[in-house]
Amino acid sequence: MEVNEKRFREKQTIEVMVRMYCKDHHGTSGKLCDQCAEFLVYSHDRLDKCPFGNKKGPCRQCQVHCYKPAMRQRAQEVMRYAGPRMMRRRPVSAIRHLYKEVKHKVMKHKRADPDDK
Ligand SMILES: [Zn+2]
Structure with a gap:
């Protein structure tokens, strides 16, 4: 999948x-x-600025901290609510995969991006 298309879908x-x-x-x-x-x-902006966007690695391997704490918390709330519902409404493998990518990206990073402090 092209980077631009992947990013667009995310x-x-x-x-x-x-x-x-x-x-x-x-x-x-x-x-x-x-x-x-x-x-x-904010979320879209994070994607645009992802330094790994032009490389092959998936977001789950991303070592950069994307979301500042307040936004990460909001992302977790949104995903906790909408994630399972979206799985039911749109059981498309691509969407499912992207959800995992996005979820992983938001959930797994523990350190804040210094630029966002
Ligand atoms: Zn609202």
């Missing part, structure tokens, strides 16, 4: 999850609340 995956979470938790429809919109922009 963004789509995140957006689907954020929309699902926002709709059910914040009562929005079609439009994200400010908080979730901020998170989505």
